[in-house]
Amino acid sequence: MTSKGIAPTIASLFPGGLPLWLRAYDGTEAGDTSQPYGLELVNQRGLSYILTAPGDLGLGRAYVAGDLVLHGVHPGDPYEAFSLLKDHTDFGLPGPVKLAEVLLGLGLSNLVPPAPPPQEHLPLWRRRAEGLRGLTAWGRHSQQRDADAIHHHYDVSNTFYEHVLGPSMTYTCAVYPTGDATLEEAQEHKYDLVCRKLGLKPGQRLLDLGCGWGGMVRHAARHYGVKALGVTLSREQATWAQEEIKAQGLDDLAEVRHMDYRDVTETGFDAVSSIGLTEHIGVDNYPAYFGFIAGKLKPRGRLLNHCITRNNNRGKPTAGAFIDRYVFPDGELAGSGTIVRALEDAGLEVQHHENIREHYARTLAGWCRNLAESWDACVAETDEGTARVWGLYMAGSRIGFERNEIQLHHVLATKTVDGDSGYPLRHEF
Template sequence: MSGIASTLDSFFEGGLPVRLSAYDGSVAGDQDSPYGLRLVNQRGLAYILTAPGDLGLARAYVSGDLELEGTHPGDPYPILRLIVGKTDFKRPAVTELVGIARTLGLGSFNPPKPPPQEHLPGWRHRVEHARDLIGWGRHSQRRDADAIHHHYDVSNTFYEYVLGPSMTYTCAVFPTEDATLEEAQANKYDLICRKLDLKAGQRLLDLGCGWGGMVRHAAKHYGVKALGVTLSEQQALWAQEEIKRQGLDDLAEVRFSDYRNVAEGDFDAVSSIGLTEHIGVGNYPSYFGFIRSKLKDQGRLLNHCITRDNSRGRNSAGAFIDRYVFPDGELTGSGTIVTAVENAGLEVQHHENFRMHYAKTLTGWNRNLVENWDACVAEVGLGTAKVWGLYMAGSRVGFETNQIQLHHVLATKTVGGVGGYPLRHDFGV
């Protein structure tokens, strides 16, 4: 091995499809590529070596020890499109280990402290049993609140820059290829209202309501009395102020609360837009059972959720997502969700995939981050802004390559064979 870059490049199956340069002056990979990775120092090398794959690269990048060349940190999509799925280390031969250690230095195999943006999982292994006894188990109310706080209570101002006026952090539905992000978000809410067949005077429960977009849309455009709940205090405060600003106090309400604490029942409809990813696959039976208990007979559920392309394998969203974006998040195939909904006693009426709509949504969010980059960095810091750019661009690749999808599952509380569903739906279009 002639240098750090060549040694690192040899760890990746087939080598990296971009240029790789290192602080010792060595260069490897595709040196004709317009995109590159530049390793700045030994700490970055140690991050990569001690957490091989996406997590180590992300740690080095977020900490400033690995730089991306040829792309903006607010939208690293061009380089991620090339390297996503190609960053797993191959196992070196035993005969190579001495040369590798000599080239990279034994100190490079000593794991540095992770960047401050990382949600550390170490305590899970040390005190999981003890916390189970006091209400801190995986997906307990206290732990879910901690996970939601990590991601959603970053800064409302930051989210205003990235999400735009809709303040909607879920997949939009684009009515046309050239529709704006705002038009697509409004269209998404309206589509859900039509799928739920909302009418004036009815009652809607929106679980994981975020900044209240669905609640406000249903109240404003359909005359529905809507209650939304979120585990993010900052989201709830923002939503409450916006409800007042729009004069919707008589119809719309957003609470800072765990959905499990909603005491009211007899709702005409329940919407769950982007919450199922957070509750854990093992909790699907109780979650959809809870929803059924809150619905009137013939009431409707619309579940909007990121899914995998199949239900095989592990449910974890991956090390980077778990540590930096959605702690404890879990994804599975849409079939698992459909099964859980049916097993809870709800009748599935319609099932739809919006995979490419999410790719377009993420493109818009990355564009907003780039356009407001300096303000975003000033608001949350460079490391956190880089995490969001990386997460959104990487997720876009995932949707484009069909590693992940976005599904709507529409179901009714059918009782005695009566579901209140028409012979054929058209959703008003």
């Protein structure tokens, strides 16, 4: 080990410098020691994670495994510290001269990759290789592979989600009617806004794709008297949703099925809601997805697509190594223009387009607060590594929405036939 030590060497890899302090297990320190927030590298395995997967993946692995500890914030809501660190994690191993210096200082033994934490999903290249055997017209988004991806993220534990999401059990962006509205009020307002955009009326039929725990189908059935069918690839979500539907006495109007939406055989729906599903289907599959929806709608029927988007229509749709391995395997984001084009190419007429990204920043702040307040219960329900993943990803996503790096768009469209959209002259919602 050279006199430079671990902390200064690692800090030198961060582009633009390290905006908080770093303390390593060899006793060295680096970074901005005036900050109340800092990182502590507690063992050699954490160092190997960082060196063998430079950037957000290696840092994430060390953090999830407990080898890299974040000080000054709660692990359930590391927003304040992560807002300083977020733009400084995109580093790779340096050029030959600098690399030789790093290796001489830290040792070649640290370039042996440790086994990833158990919370990590297969890397993209492995999923692609395995997916080739069952490749379909949907590319790597075969029904089995999509089911595996959804299971990885959503079948954590219904109890865990109850702690994090709150009573609404709604894992999509809320819409805040006022600045002081609660998370629950905002989720209720979101569902009602979707119902009003779809123009739902008693006796109509609604198909909710990727329905989660059934919040939309229950709201539409209870408040608008529609017959609502929701589908989800998560067995735990479907079980919870059906139990809640029965408990609320909505069996005659609402139903949630554990199934791939592509297996829905019914047609002639007055409305389709897609709230947070488009992110999972793959950009290349947008034409098939919206074509499928168009085929399910009656003439003059309506679609409301609620989707996280990029702030432009350029670049790769993937969300980065950490998100792909730990949060949303195979998830892809595109700009809202890409979605609008796909809708129009599928024969649907866009009637309204709205960006509500700032509402998602507020929503994520509420979820992080819930996670921090119920941290011990969440850890007991899953494990500490999983809870850390959630705190890190939600805080990071909040920052992304606040900085307009990602957005959330509602796109309302109709199945217009022979020029007849069935849509009023002006919006009524």
